[in-house]
Amino acid sequence: MNSSSLPQRSTVRKKKKPARKRKKRGFFRTVFRVFMFCLILLIIAGGWLYLAPSAQNTRYLIADTLITTQHRYMAKYIIGEDELKNRVSEYTERFQEMGNEVDTHVIEPEPVVPEDKPLVEIEKVTGSGYAGYVMIVNDPKKVRLGVPNKIGSGEKVSSMVARTGAIAGVNGGGFADPNWKGNGFKPIGLVVSQGKLYYNGLGGKKSTQIVGLDKEGKMIAGNYTLDELSKMGVQEAVTFQPRIIVNGKGQIKNAAEGWGIAPRTAMGQRADGALIFVVIDGRQPGYSIGANLYDVQQIMLKQGAVIAANLDGGSSTVLVKDNEILNKPSSQYGERYLPTAFLVFENPEQADIKNIWEGLDPSKIDAGKKRAQ
Incomplete structure (x- = not known):
C-alpha cells in the first residue's frame, strides 16, 4: 500500500485565537445575558403593575407621587388621563372636607x-x-x-x-x-x-x-x-x-x-x-x-x-x-x-x-x- 494514500497528520498547527478576543466575546455575552434578564424582569414587573389587581395601590402611590412634582402629566401613563383628573378632583374634595370640622x-x-x-x-x-x-x-x-x-x-x-x-x-x-x-x-x-x-x-x-x-x-x-x-x-x-x-x-x-x-x-x-x-x-x-x-x-x-x-x-x-x-x-x-x-x-x-x-x-x-x- 502506498503510504501516501494514508491519512497524514498535518504538520501545520492551527493558530490559537488571542485571549483578548475570547475575553471580549465573553464580556459581551455576559452583558447581553444581563440585559435580557433585566428586560424580562422589566416586562414581568410592567405586566404586574398595569394588569394585576394587587398592584392597584402601587399604581396610585406612583401616580400620587408624580402629582406632587413638576412632572404631574406623567401620572397619566400610570393610571390614565381620566383617572388622573378624577384623582386630583377627589383629593381636592377630600382636602376641603378635612378642613370643615369645627x-x-x-x-x-x-x-x-x-x-x-x-x-x-x-x-x-x-x-x-x-x-x-x-x-x-x-x-x-x-x-x-x-x-x-x-x-x-x-x-x-x-x-x-x-x-x-x-x-x-x-x-x-x-x-x-x-x-x-x-x-x-x-x-x-x-x-x-x-x-x-x-x-x-x-x-x-x-x-x-x-x-x-x-x-x-x-x-x-x-x-x-x-x-x-x-x-x-x-x-x-x-x-x-x-x-x-x-x-x-x-x-x-x-x-x-x-x-x-x-x-x-x-x-x-x-x-x-x-x-x-x-x-x-x-x-x-x-x-x-x-x-x-x-x-x-x-x-x-x-x-x-x-x-x-x-x-x-x-x-x-x-x-x-x-x-x-x-x-x-x-x-x-x-x-x-x-x-x-x-x-x-x-x-x-x-x-x-x-x-x-x-x-x-x-x-x-x-x-x-x-x-x-
Missing part, C-alpha cells in the same frame, strides 16, 4: 417656657424611606410670618432669617409657580402678618384653607372666611391645605390616602401651646425619598399635636436655625425663593416686616417674570 382645641392661656428649656428645640426624625427634623417652638407668641423685601421676587428663608434677626424659620404657604420656575412673589390665597391682611388673592372665593396663629398663640387651621378670621383675631396666616389633625384626631386613615411620597413641611400645636414644625426631606435616594401625609400626621400625633396642617412642601421645604440650613432641600438649584415663612424671634415685637404687596393688584402680578436681583 376646631375646639384650647391651649394654656399664658404659655411659659421653663428657664431650663430653650425657646427652640430641634431633633432628627426618621422613618421608612424618609429623614428630617422636628422643631418645637415652646412659646407660640414668638412666631411671626416673614415676607420678601423686594417687589417682584420671593426671598429665601435663610435670607429672611438673617435679614430680620430671627433665630429660626421654615417655609410657609404656596405660591403661583408656572413650570416650577416661578419667582416666588405671587402667593396663593391669603397672607396675614402682625394682624394685618398683607395679600388677598382669593378673587371671588369666599373662604380658604388657613394655617396660622391668633393673638394668644393658638394655632388656627381649617376652612374660614375673611370675616371669620377677623373675628378670631388671626395674627399670622397663609393659605394651604390639608388640615391633617383636628381636635386631637388624625384625618388621614392610612398611607394609601397620604397623597404620594414627597418632601414635606407641616405645622402643629400641643395642648400646652408649643408649636411643632415637621420638615421631611425627599427625592434623594440613599438619604431620604420622602414621606406621605399619613407619615407626617403620625409624627405629629406622636409629638402630642392636637391640631396640625400641611404647609408647602416639595422643593420649597427648608428649615433654618441660627443662620444655617439644617435639612437638604430637594431643588437642584438649592433653596427656593418663596413668598412666606414662619419665623421665630426672641423679641418678635422688634421684627420689621413690611407689606411688600401694598398697593399691588394680585391679578396683575406676573408669577413667571424673572426675579429681581
Whole structure:
C-alpha cells in the first residue's frame, strides 16, 4: 500500500485565537445575558403593575407621587388621563372636607417656657424611606410670618432669617409657580402678618384653607372666611391645605390616602401651646425619598399635636436655625425663593416686616417674570 494514500497528520498547527478576543466575546455575552434578564424582569414587573389587581395601590402611590412634582402629566401613563383628573378632583374634595370640622382645641392661656428649656428645640426624625427634623417652638407668641423685601421676587428663608434677626424659620404657604420656575412673589390665597391682611388673592372665593396663629398663640387651621378670621383675631396666616389633625384626631386613615411620597413641611400645636414644625426631606435616594401625609400626621400625633396642617412642601421645604440650613432641600438649584415663612424671634415685637404687596393688584402680578436681583 502506498503510504501516501494514508491519512497524514498535518504538520501545520492551527493558530490559537488571542485571549483578548475570547475575553471580549465573553464580556459581551455576559452583558447581553444581563440585559435580557433585566428586560424580562422589566416586562414581568410592567405586566404586574398595569394588569394585576394587587398592584392597584402601587399604581396610585406612583401616580400620587408624580402629582406632587413638576412632572404631574406623567401620572397619566400610570393610571390614565381620566383617572388622573378624577384623582386630583377627589383629593381636592377630600382636602376641603378635612378642613370643615369645627376646631375646639384650647391651649394654656399664658404659655411659659421653663428657664431650663430653650425657646427652640430641634431633633432628627426618621422613618421608612424618609429623614428630617422636628422643631418645637415652646412659646407660640414668638412666631411671626416673614415676607420678601423686594417687589417682584420671593426671598429665601435663610435670607429672611438673617435679614430680620430671627433665630429660626421654615417655609410657609404656596405660591403661583408656572413650570416650577416661578419667582416666588405671587402667593396663593391669603397672607396675614402682625394682624394685618398683607395679600388677598382669593378673587371671588369666599373662604380658604388657613394655617396660622391668633393673638394668644393658638394655632388656627381649617376652612374660614375673611370675616371669620377677623373675628378670631388671626395674627399670622397663609393659605394651604390639608388640615391633617383636628381636635386631637388624625384625618388621614392610612398611607394609601397620604397623597404620594414627597418632601414635606407641616405645622402643629400641643395642648400646652408649643408649636411643632415637621420638615421631611425627599427625592434623594440613599438619604431620604420622602414621606406621605399619613407619615407626617403620625409624627405629629406622636409629638402630642392636637391640631396640625400641611404647609408647602416639595422643593420649597427648608428649615433654618441660627443662620444655617439644617435639612437638604430637594431643588437642584438649592433653596427656593418663596413668598412666606414662619419665623421665630426672641423679641418678635422688634421684627420689621413690611407689606411688600401694598398697593399691588394680585391679578396683575406676573408669577413667571424673572426675579429681581
